[in-house]
Amino acid sequence: MALRVWVNGRPVGSLDRHGRGTTFAYDRGVDPRDAVSLTMPVRTASYDSAYDLLPVFDTNLPEGILRDTIQRTLAKAHGHADPLDILRLTGRNQIGRIRVLQEDEQPARQASIRNMAELLEKRATRAFVNEIVERYALRSGVSGAMPKVLVETDPHADADDSGHSRRTILTSDYILKFDAEDYPGLSLNEFYSLEAAREGGNVTADARLNADGRMLSVSRFDGTDGNRLGFEDLASLNAKTSAEKYSGSIETALFKHLAEFSGYRKKENLEALYRLCVTNIAIRNGDAHLKNFALLFDDADRGPFKFSPAYDLVTTTAWIRSDMMALTFQGTKRWPKPEAVLQLGARAGLSKPRARNVIAEVGAGLRTVMPAMLDAFEAHGRPAIGQAVANAWNEGLTMSLGVEAGTATKLRKPSAGGDAEEDRSPPEPSPFGT
Ligand SMILES: Nc1ncnc2c1ncn2[C@@H]1O[C@H](COP(=O)(O)OP(=O)(O)OP(=O)(O)O)[C@@H](O)[C@H]1O
Numbered sequence: 001m002a003l004r005v006w007v008n009g010r011p012v013g014s015l016d017r018h019g020r021g022t023t024f025a026y027d028r029g030v031d032p033r034d035a036v037s038l039t040m041p042v043r044t045a046s047y048d049s050a051y052d053l054l055p056v057f058d059t060n061l062p063e064g065i066l067r068d069t070i071q072r073t074l075a076k077a078h079g080h081a082d083p084l085d086i087l088r089l090t091g092r093n094q095i096g097r098i099r100v101l102q103e104d105e106q107p108a109r110q111a112s113i114r115n116m117a118e119l120l121e122k123r124a125t126r127a128f129v130n131e132i133v134e135r136y137a138l139r140s141g142v143s144g145a146m147p148k149v150l151v152e153t154d155p156h157a158d159a160d161d162s163g164h165s166r167r168t169i170l171t172s173d174y175i176l177k178f179d180a181e182d183y184p185g186l187s188l189n190e191f192y193s194l195e196a197a198r199e200g201g202n203v204t205a206d207a208r209l210n211a212d213g214r215m216l217s218v219s220r221f222d223g224t225d226g227n228r229l230g231f232e233d234l235a236s237l238n239a240k241t242s243a244e245k246y247s248g249s250i251e252t253a254l255f256k257h258l259a260e261f262s263g264y265r266k267k268e269n270l271e272a273l274y275r276l277c278v279t280n281i282a283i284r285n286g287d288a289h290l291k292n293f294a295l296l297f298d299d300a301d302r303g304p305f306k307f308s309p310a311y312d313l314v315t316t317t318a319w320i321r322s323d324m325m326a327l328t329f330q331g332t333k334r335w336p337k338p339e340a341v342l343q344l345g346a347r348a349g350l351s352k353p354r355a356r357n358v359i360a361e362v363g364a365g366l367r368t369v370m371p372a373m374l375d376a377f378e379a380h381g382r383p384a385i386g387q388a389v390a391n392a393w394n395e396g397l398t399m400s401l402g403v404e405a406g407t408a409t410k411l412r413k414p415s416a417g418g419d420a421e422e423d424r425s426p427p428e429p430s431p432f433g434t
């Protein structure tokens with residue numbers, strides 16, 4: 001049965017199977033501002049894909065273990081499970097303004113947690129993470145390989161004594177991301193990578209760490225419910241699905257395509273992209289693939305099309321020493337030399353002095369944040385990983401940016417059990433309502 005596609009509160013078209021692929025057709029009279037993708041303007045003829053989903057509908061499909069789990073659950077219940085079946089499940093609550101619903105369904109919002117501050121006081125024990133994932137995973141249309149869910153705070157949870165809710169408290173929406181066993185200290189790594197990026201002049205997603213540094217709560221930047229912004233990542237803008245997120249070059253897949261879809265914000269967007277690329281190179285983020293860059297917009301027809309705040313920044317070489325870039329640059333995925341980093345500025349229309357200035361600011365950001373980063377890893381019992389992050393940043397600063405290194409403290413002897421996995425503390429009471 002066909003699924004109905006909505007943009008905020010407005011139905012815009014139907015999505016259905018089509019051979020081994022999918023077909024999407026706009027309803028009559030849809031406003032061009034409500035196009036589902038910048039690559040799919042409103043028109044009468046349908047849009048078809050020969051295999052799987054059209055890229056824009058693939059954007060928020062879960063990946064990794066979460067996807068496998070959903071697939072298994074669906075296949076068990078219905079005998080089959082393809083990407084459209086997964087979208088049927090997660091498409092009613094996902095990043096951006098598109099909702100995919102059943103024929104007779106209306107978009108609805110379900111508040112899920114009482115308040116974020118309370119949640120962040122908890123330790124992210126295995127039982128706690130399992131509980132959250134069990135409760136929210138199936139209704140979380142958010143992509144990515146790492147375990148994560150979408151949660152919404154309840155605006156009525158902060159009711160005052162008289163029972164009236166405080167109207168000034170707006171609902172907020174978050175992505176909760178958890179440490180993965182293979183990457184101890186992942187949340188700390190991402191938090192301080194974002195801090196360093198912000199200090200280096202990038203606009204970044206707003207993130208907070210929980211009490212034991214094993215969970216990150218990232219505030220959603222795609223607006224609030226009923227008035228969500230269009231969110232389109234560079235995979236979708238390159239007409240690629242998540243399976244192809246590591247293919248392409250920084251020059252074409254990022255700079256050329258961002259320029260093409262940026263309208264009159266081309267200059268600002270390319271400069272922001274350049275700063276972010278310099279940052280990713282400096283922090284040795286080997287996971288800066290096509291789904292980790294995006295545009296935000298309200299009017300798909302005329303814009304403005306704004307480069308999204310930086311998100312999902314991680315020093316991957318802290319664990320995978322030989323990790324390389326996710327996309328090619330000058331024909332290779334090897335980390336570039338300073339001259340090449342400077343040359344990349346030309347793709348953003350920056351003169352060499354201006355590009356040098358960006359490089360200097362990014363470098364200063366990393367050096368400023370390095371001591372706090374090292375302290376935090378130490379405080380959370382993971383000094384060796386903190387040291388590995390600092391070493392990676394210093395390699396990026398000196399070998400790729402050609403600027404001064406930061407002060408990385410000497411590796412102290414890890415205490416017994418330091419940097420070891422597993423939390424064996426007793427379970428805490430559940431922070432959830434019903
Ligand atoms: N602050 C945010 N607001 C809105 N959407 C976001 C935000 N941060 C991330 N996203 C969306 O959620 C997706 C998954 O988030 P993220 O990239 O942080 O997860 P991940 O599992 O670490 O991804 P990866 O597979 O790249 O490692 C992103 O691709 C993007 O679509």
Ligand SMILES: [Mg+2]
Nearest residue numbers: 144291292312
């Ligand atoms: Mg990501």
